[in-house]
Amino acid sequence: MKAYTKYLTICSNKxxxxxxxxxxxxxxxxxxxxxxxxxxxxxxxxxSSVFINDEEEGLKKDFINxxxxxxxxxxxxxxxxxxxxxxxxxxxxxTIMGREVVIAITKGELDLGPWEEIFYGEFxxxxxxxxxxxxxxx
Amino acid sequence: MKAYTKYLTICSNKxxxxxxxxxxxxxxxxxxxxxxxxxxxxxxxxxSSVFINDEEEGLKKDFINxxxxxxxxxxxxxxxxxxxxxxxxxxxxxTIMGREVVIAITKGELDLGPWEEIFYGEFxxxxxxxxxxxxxxx
Amino acid sequence: MKAYTKYLTICSNKxxxxxxxxxxxxxxxxxxxxxxxxxxxxxxxxxSSVFINDEEEGLKKDFINxxxxxxxxxxxxxxxxxxxxxxxxxxxxxTIMGREVVIAITKGELDLGPWEEIFYGEFxxxxxxxxxxxxxxx
Numbered sequence: 483m484k485a486y487t488k489y490l491t492i493c494s495n496k497x498x499x500x501x502x503x504x505x506x507x508x509x510x511x512x513x514x515x516x517x518x519x520x521x522x523x524x525x526x527x528x529x530s531s532v533f534i535n536d537e538e539e540g541l542k543k544d545f546i547n548x549x550x551x552x553x554x555x556x557x558x559x560x561x562x563x564x565x566x567x568x569x570x571x572x573x574x575x576x577t578i579m580g581r582e583v584v585i586a587i588t589k590g591e592l593d594l595g596p597w598e599e600i601f602y603g604e605f606x607x608x609x610x611x612x613x614x615x616x617x618x619x620x
Numbered sequence: 621m622k623a624y625t626k627y628l629t630i631c632s633n634k635x636x637x638x639x640x641x642x643x644x645x646x647x648x649x650x651x652x653x654x655x656x657x658x659x660x661x662x663x664x665x666x667x668s669s670v671f672i673n674d675e676e677e678g679l680k681k682d683f684i685n686x687x688x689x690x691x692x693x694x695x696x697x698x699x700x701x702x703x704x705x706x707x708x709x710x711x712x713x714x715t716i717m718g719r720e721v722v723i724a725i726t727k728g729e730l731d732l733g734p735w736e737e738i739f740y741g742e743f744x745x746x747x748x749x750x751x752x753x754x755x756x757x758x
Numbered sequence: 759m760k761a762y763t764k765y766l767t768i769c770s771n772k773x774x775x776x777x778x779x780x781x782x783x784x785x786x787x788x789x790x791x792x793x794x795x796x797x798x799x800x801x802x803x804x805x806s807s808v809f810i811n812d813e814e815e816g817l818k819k820d821f822i823n824x825x826x827x828x829x830x831x832x833x834x835x836x837x838x839x840x841x842x843x844x845x846x847x848x849x850x851x852x853t854i855m856g857r858e859v860v861i862a863i864t865k866g867e868l869d870l871g872p873w874e875e876i877f878y879g880e881f882x883x884x885x886x887x888x889x890x891x892x893x894x895x896x
Binding site for chain 1: 759794795796809810811812814815816817819820821824828854855856859860861862864869870871872873874894895896
C-alpha cells in the first residue's frame with residue numbers, strides 16, 4: 483500500500499467564496515502514482531468546506547444566497563460570537579456544505595461523474611487556509 | 621491491497637425518489653472478496669445523493685417534504701435555472717443529503733448498525749444515473 | 759495493509775447533546791499502530807452524527823438551537839412519528855450534521871487542522887449508542 487499527502491494553501495479574495503480545486507486534486511493523484519485507491523480531500527478549518535457540485539456561476543451564487551438564508555451572518559443571534567469571533571455563521575454554513583469528500587481512484591485517475599467538480603467553499607476568508615489531500619492505494 | 625470497482629445504473633420512476641440500494645452494495649462487497657477495508661458509495665451526479673438512514677415509508681416522505689421546504693423547486697428563485705436547467709433545487713437538496721457514504725468492512729461484511737440502510741436519493745430523475753461503489757482492503 | 763476496528767459505546771446525559779470524542783479516536787489510532795492511512799469514524803445509529811467542528815460551548819448551543827429551527831421536534835408534523843416513534847426530527851437533524859468523518863493519518867497521528875475536534879452529536883439519546891472507528895493503512 484502507498485500513501486501520499488499534500489497540503490494546499492488557499493487565500494480567498496472574498497470573505498465568502500467558492501473556488502474550484504479540481505485541477506489541484508488531479509495533480510496530486512498524478513504525483514501519487516497510485517492507480518487504485520481512495521482520495522480524501524478535506525478542509526483543515528472549521529469555517530470552510532470541500533464539496534463536489536457543478537461548475538456554473540449562477541449555481542455558485544445560488545449556494546451562497548441559500549446558505550445566507552439557512553445560516554445568516556446575523557451577529558447578535560449566535561452565542562459563539564460572544565467569544566470575540568463574528569464567524570458563527572461560517573461554522574454553520576460549512577456544516578451544510580460538508581467538511582470533506584472521498585473520491586475513488588480508478589486506473590490512475592479520479593473516478594468522477596461527467597459533471598462532478600471539486601470545490602473549496604470559504605465562509606470566513608481573506609486569510610490563508612489549508613486543504614489536505616490524502617491518497618491511499620496501490 | 622485489493623481494489624474493487626462497481627458502477628450501478630439507476631433510473632428512478634419519479635422525479636424525486638428515495639431508493640434502497642443496501643442489497644446491491646452487499647453484493648459488491650461479497651464479489652470483492654475483501655474482508656477488512658473501506659467501502660465508498662457515491663452518486664456520480666450532482667443532483668442526487670447516497671446516504672444512510674432508516675427504511676421507513678413515512679420517514680422517506682418526511683425527507684422529501686422537508687427538503688422541499690429547505691430548498692424549494694421555485695423555478696424563478698435560482699440563478700442556475702437561467703442556463704436552461706430547472707434543477708437548481710436538486711443541486712441544493714442533494715447537498716443537504718450528501719454525495720457519499722464510507723462504510724467499514726469487517727469480517728467480510730458491511731459493518732452497519734442495526735437500522736442503517738443505504739439509499740440513493742434522486743432529485744432530478746426519470747433518467748439513467750450512476751452510483752459508484754469502490755472497495756479497498758484485504 | 760493493516761486494519762483496526764473499535765466500537766465506542768456512548769450514553770448521553772441529555773436527549774440532545776454534543777460530546778467531544780477526539781481523545782477516544784486518538785487512542786484508537788495509537789492502538790492501531792498504523793502510521794499512514796485513513797480513519798473512518800461513524801455513528802452506527804440513524805438519529806446521531808459524527809462531525810468535526812470547534813470545541814466552544816456557545817457554538818455547541820448555537821448548533822442545537824439552529825437544528826431545532828431547521829428540523830423541529832414538532833411531533834405532529836412528521837409522518838415517521840405515526841409509527842410510534844417521536845424521533846423523526848432526530849433523523850433530520852443528524853442528516854444536516856452528517857453520519858461520518860474520514861480523517862487522514864499521517865506519521866502515526868490524526869492529521870487534523872489546528873481547531874478541528876471530533877464530536878458525537880446525539881439527537882435521541884439517554885440510551886446506549888455505538889460509534890465505529892475503522893482504520894486502514896500501514
